[in-house]
Amino acid sequence: MQLVGAIITLIGSIFLFLGALGVFRMPDVFNRIQAGTKATTLGTMLFLIGITIGHTDVVPTLKIIILILFILFTNPLSSHALARAAHYIKTPLAEETVRDDLAKDEDRKEP
Amino acid sequence: MKNIKSFVFLFIFLYIFWLLLNPWNWQALLAGAVIVALISGIFRKYGEILAQFKLNPKSILYSLIYIFVFLKELIKSNLDVAQRVLSPKLPITPGIVKVKTNLNSDFAKTILANSITLTPGTLSVDLKGKFLYIHWINVTTEGIEATSRAIVGKFEKYLEVMFD
Incomplete structure (x- = not known):
């Protein structure tokens, strides 16, 4: 049973590593947030589930369920706030960007 | 009716968190019920968002x-x-x-x-x-x-x- 937990924890850490690599390789802030959010959410979830499987007590398991719930709800929320703030202060987008509907809509309102 | 619904939803939501955080003996369950009822009574305005969930x-x-x-x-x-x-x-x-x-x-x-x-x-x-x-x-x-x-x-x- 502990071996299964260890393997799941390992898979989680691989996802976390790929997320870090994504933050390093992506060209602009939005793409970086994308790579960061998704990988950390599933990575941390798998990491915690792996730890739980190693344990047999009930109380730590329940607390880890709480941790997973909070990560699931707050992680996308924080990335959403970061992305919105980044767009609001007109952070430059990558050269590959093909369109930006939000900037278009905001410019229309300003005289 | 709307007030009652948001109270109940907030109560259930908070009580689940209480159950996950505390040991399951009757003292903790009773104390939790009282405290959660008090909190969801005071803050039932914020339960309105939860009450948008349909119950069927x-x-x-x-x-x-x-x-x-x-x-x-x-x-x-x-x-x-x-x-x-x-x-x-x-x-x-x-x-x-x-x-x-x-x-x-x-x-x-x-x-x-x-x-x-x-x-x-x-x-x-x-x-x-x-x-x-x-x-x-x-x-x-x-x-x-x-x-x-x-x-x-x-x-x-x-x-x-x-x-x-």
Whole structure:
């Protein structure tokens, strides 16, 4: 049973590593947030589930369920706030960007 | 009636957290019930958002299906990120697109925006009324209709049933 937990924890850490690599390789802030959010959410979830499987007590398991719930709800929320703030202060987008509907809509309102 | 509904929803929501945090003997359960009842009585205004959830068998069934749909998308999106990050050329054509949603309740929109952030290649940037602005790492469609179907469609059909 502990071996299964260890393997799941390992898979989680691989996802976390790929997320870090994504933050390093992506060209602009939005793409970086994308790579960061998704990988950390599933990575941390798998990491915690792996730890739980190693344990047999009930109380730590329940607390880890709480941790997973909070990560699931707050992680996308924080990335959403970061992305919105980044767009609001007109952070430059990558050269590959093909369109930006939000900037278009905001410019229309300003005289 | 609306007040009672938001009280009950807030009570259940908070009591679940109490159960997860505390040992399960009758003293802790009773103390928790009293404290949670007090808190949800005082803050029942904030339960209104939770009370937007419809309470019927169909919506509960759809919530359970939604969890599985969401987990599938989460795993797919991680494999997608892994594939993009590991390929030497970094294949991205990013852009911020505008999509329209038909959902009315705030709770449903919150869950939709969160789900979009965790699905393959999309990140919600802003929400204005019925329009969501989404950073898409691989823009493939043109026009609001097609884009909305591609990004929002798969979640919307469940959320429409679940919330008012």
